[in-house]
Amino acid sequence: GLLLAYIAFEPAIRRYMRLRPEKPASLIPEPAGEIVLPPQYRSILVTLDHTRLDTVALRHASALAKTYGARLHLLHVEEGVVSQVYGELASTSEVEQGRQYFEKLLEAIHAAGVEADFEVVYAKSAPAEIIACARRLQPDLVVMGAHGHRGLKDVVYGATINHVRHAVGAPVLIVQETGSH
Numbered sequence: 001g002l003l004l005a006y007i008a009f010e011p012a013i014r015r016y017m018r019l020r021p022e023k024p025a026s027l028i029p030e031p032a033g034e035i036v037l038p039p040q041y042r043s044i045l046v047t048l049d050h051t052r053l054d055t056v057a058l059r060h061a062s063a064l065a066k067t068y069g070a071r072l073h074l075l076h077v078e079e080g081v082v083s084q085v086y087g088e089l090a091s092t093s094e095v096e097q098g099r100q101y102f103e104k105l106l107e108a109i110h111a112a113g114v115e116a117d118f119e120v121v122y123a124k125s126a127p128a129e130i131i132a133c134a135r136r137l138q139p140d141l142v143v144m145g146a147h148g149h150r151g152l153k154d155v156v157y158g159a160t161i162n163h164v165r166h167a168v169g170a171p172v173l174i175v176q177e178t179g180s181h
Contacts, residue, residue, distance in 0.1 A: 053145025072116035127163035
């Protein structure tokens with residue numbers, strides 16, 4: 001599949017690359033002194049999904065929050081069928097375990113001296129809800145976990161990150177477990 005696509009499009013890509021005008025030197029920006037000034041993080045949105053990546057994302061986000069005195073906004077989008085139908089009234093063992101899990105995460109973050117709040121949203125589309133939340137909160141940074149899947153799973157799970165990074169007006173920090181590929 002991929003090899004055939006390469007073989008089919010390679011001549012066109014080569015032609016495009018040759019025909020594309022070079023960027024005039026006048027359009028290349030001069031390095032500015034602001035490069036060494038660190039960004040100011042006051043608000044950091046962290047997406048959580050009941051996986052081990054939550055800990056990795058929170059480790060990075062909490063370190064930045066402590067360094068900059070930022071507040072963490074933790075967000076989980078509940079996409080289960082029962083949750084979509086009943087929303088906050090959903091009462092399954094999975095929903096209850098999730099609630100307890102997030103309460104423990106929030107307690108640990110507060111115990112570390114980091115300000116944080118938590119929100120669960122019940123929806124069909126995680127990317128749309130993350131984008132809506134980011135637009136509402138206007139965070140200085142969004143932290144998301146990358147699952148390190150390959151193939152079709154990467155298309156499915158990577159789509160969330162791609163949608164979010166293209167639609168929000170803040171930098172997106174994508175974290176993954178050490179050793180994940």
